[in-house]
Amino acid sequence: MDERKVQILMDSLLPLLKAAVAFTVPLTLTSFALGLVLAVITALVRLSHWRIGRLVARFYVWIIRGTPLLLQLFIIFFGLPSIGIILDPFIASVIGFSLSVGAYGSEIVRAAIQSISAGQWEAAYSIGMTRSQALRRIILPQAARVSVPPLANAFISLVKDTSLAASITYVEMFRTAQEIVAITFEPLLLYSEAGVLYLMLSTLLSGLQNFLERRLSRYTTR
Amino acid sequence: MIEVQNLHKSFGAQKVLRGIDLRLDKGKVLVIIGPSGSGKTTLLRCFNLLEQPDIGTLRVGEIVLDFKEGFKPKQEQILKLRKQSGMVFQAYHLFPHMTAAGNVMEGLITVQKKNKAEARRVSLELLERVGLGNKADSYPHMLSGGQQQRVGIARAMAVNPEVLLFDEPTSALDPELVGEVLRVMKSLASSGMTMIVVTHEMKFAAEVADRIILMDSGRIIEEGSPQEVFQNPKSPRAAQFLNILTENK
Numbered sequence: 001m002d003e004r005k006v007q008i009l010m011d012s013l014l015p016l017l018k019a020a021v022a023f024t025v026p027l028t029l030t031s032f033a034l035g036l037v038l039a040v041i042t043a044l045v046r047l048s049h050w051r052i053g054r055l056v057a058r059f060y061v062w063i064i065r066g067t068p069l070l071l072q073l074f075i076i077f078f079g080l081p082s083i084g085i086i087l088d089p090f091i092a093s094v095i096g097f098s099l100s101v102g103a104y105g106s107e108i109v110r111a112a113i114q115s116i117s118a119g120q121w122e123a124a125y126s127i128g129m130t131r132s133q134a135l136r137r138i139i140l141p142q143a144a145r146v147s148v149p150p151l152a153n154a155f156i157s158l159v160k161d162t163s164l165a166a167s168i169t170y171v172e173m174f175r176t177a178q179e180i181v182a183i184t185f186e187p188l189l190l191y192s193e194a195g196v197l198y199l200m201l202s203t204l205l206s207g208l209q210n211f212l213e214r215r216l217s218r219y220t221t222r
Numbered sequence: 223m224i225e226v227q228n229l230h231k232s233f234g235a236q237k238v239l240r241g242i243d244l245r246l247d248k249g250k251v252l253v254i255i256g257p258s259g260s261g262k263t264t265l266l267r268c269f270n271l272l273e274q275p276d277i278g279t280l281r282v283g284e285i286v287l288d289f290k291e292g293f294k295p296k297q298e299q300i301l302k303l304r305k306q307s308g309m310v311f312q313a314y315h316l317f318p319h320m321t322a323a324g325n326v327m328e329g330l331i332t333v334q335k336k337n338k339a340e341a342r343r344v345s346l347e348l349l350e351r352v353g354l355g356n357k358a359d360s361y362p363h364m365l366s367g368g369q370q371q372r373v374g375i376a377r378a379m380a381v382n383p384e385v386l387l388f389d390e391p392t393s394a395l396d397p398e399l400v401g402e403v404l405r406v407m408k409s410l411a412s413s414g415m416t417m418i419v420v421t422h423e424m425k426f427a428a429e430v431a432d433r434i435i436l437m438d439s440g441r442i443i444e445e446g447s448p449q450e451v452f453q454n455p456k457s458p459r460a461a462q463f464l465n466i467l468t469e470n471k
Contacts, residue, residue: 119311120315120317122309122315123316123377124317125272126270126378127304127329127377128334128381130301145319
C-alpha cells in the first residue's frame with residue numbers, strides 16, 4: 001500500500017472514532033433504551049384484555065414492520081416539516097429507530113412472556129398475587145432471560161442501522177466516512193475502515209450479550 | 223370451614239362438574255379420588271378460583287361467593303378468597319429464579335408486605351418444618367423432585383392459609399421420593415391443618431383422610447370415612463373403580 005493511502009487511513013481514524021463515540025453510540029443507546037420501553041409496553045398491551053389497546057398495538061407493529069426504515073426516517077425528517085413539525089436530525093433519528101426497535105422488540109418480549117408456563121402464573125395467583133404483581137415479580141424476570149439473545153440481535157442490528165441516519169443529515173460514523181471520501185476519493189479504503197469499526201462495535205456488544213446471559217443463568221428454567 | 227353447594231362448571235360444551243355439594247370443617251382432611259377426567263382437579267381449582275364455577279355457592283373461611291349466570295367476581299373478591307388458601311401443584315411450579323427461601327418469602331413480601339427479615343425468619347421456620355432447613359439458599363434446579371415439592375408445600379403454607387389444596391402432589395415424583403412428601407403431609411394433617419387432597423395414594427388416603435369423596439363424571443358418587451368408602455362402597459361404579467386400583471397395586 002502506498003504511503004498516501006496509509007496516511008489517509010491514519011488521518012481518518014480519529015474523526016471516524018470520534019463520530020462513532022460522539023454520535024453512533026449515543027444514537028444507538030438512546031434509541032435502544034426508548035425502544036425497549038416501547039417494546040415492553042406494546043407487548044403487555046397486546047397480551048392484555050384491553051381491546052382498543054390491542055388493536056392500536058397491532059396497527060403500530062403492522063405499520064413499522066411493513067414499511068422500510070429508511071422511508072420512515074424520511075417521513076419523520078423530510079415529511080413532517082410540511083405539517084409544521086421540524087425536528088433536529090438526532091431527535092428525528094431517535095424517534096425513527098425507537099419506533100422500529102419498539103415494534104420488532106415487542107414481538108420478542110411477547111414471545112418471551114408467552115414462553116413462561118401457565119403454571120408460573122397459577123403459582124403466583126395461588127399465593128394471592130395480582131396480575132401485575134405476578135408479571136413484575138415472577139413472569140418478567142424469567143422472560144427477560146429468554147429474550148436476551150433475540151434482543152441482542154436487535155441491538156446489533158440497530159448499531160448498523162444507525163448508518164441510515166446519514167441520509168437524514170445526521171453526521172454519524174458512516175456519514176463522516178462519506179465526507180472523507182468526498183475529499184480523498186478513496187471509497188474502498190474509507191468504507192472498509194468504517195466497516196472494521198462497525199465490526200468492533202458489534203463484537204463488543206456480543207461480549208456484553210455473553211456476560212448478560214451468564215449473569216442471568218444462575219438458575220435454569222424448564 | 224369450606225363449603226360448596228350445587229357447584230357446576232363446563233368447559234365449552236363439556237360439563238366437568240355437575241352439581242357438587244360438600245362441606246369440610248376446620249382441621250379436617252378431605253381426600254378426593256376418582257378416575258381421570260372425573261373433575262377432581264377442576265373441583266380443587268375452584269376453591270382458589272384458578273377455575274371459576276359457572277353456578278353454585280363457594281365458601282372458604284369467611285368469604286362466600288354466589289356464582290350464577292352473568293356473575294363475575296370482582297378482582298378484590300378473588301384476591302380475598304385466594305388469601306384463604308394455599309396450593310401445592312403436581313408439577314411443583316416453583317419460581318426457578320428464586321432460592322427455596324425466596325420462593326417461600328415471595329408471598330410474605332409481595333402480598334402480605336412483610337419486611338424482608340421477618341419474611342426470611344418465617345421462611346426458614348417453614349423450610350425447617352418440611353425438613354429443608356439446610357436448603358434455604360438452593361435454587362429449585364439444584365433440588366430433587368421430592369425436595370422441590372416440599373418447598374412447594376412450605377410456600378403454600380407461608381401465607382398462613384385456612385386450607386391447603388393439594389393437586390396430585392406426588393404424581394410427578396419418582397417412587398422413592400413419594401414417601402418424604404407424604405410424611406410432611408401427614409405431619410401437617412396431625413398438626414390440625416385443614417387440607418383437601420386430590421391423590422391416587424390410597425394408603426395415604428386410608429391413613430390420613432377424615433373423609434373421602436369419590437368422583438365420577440363430574441359428580442360425587444361415594445362419600446364417607448375411608449372405612450366406609452373402601453370397605454363398603456354403595457355404588458357399583460365406585461366398587462369397580464376401587465377394584466381396579468387394588469388390582470394395580
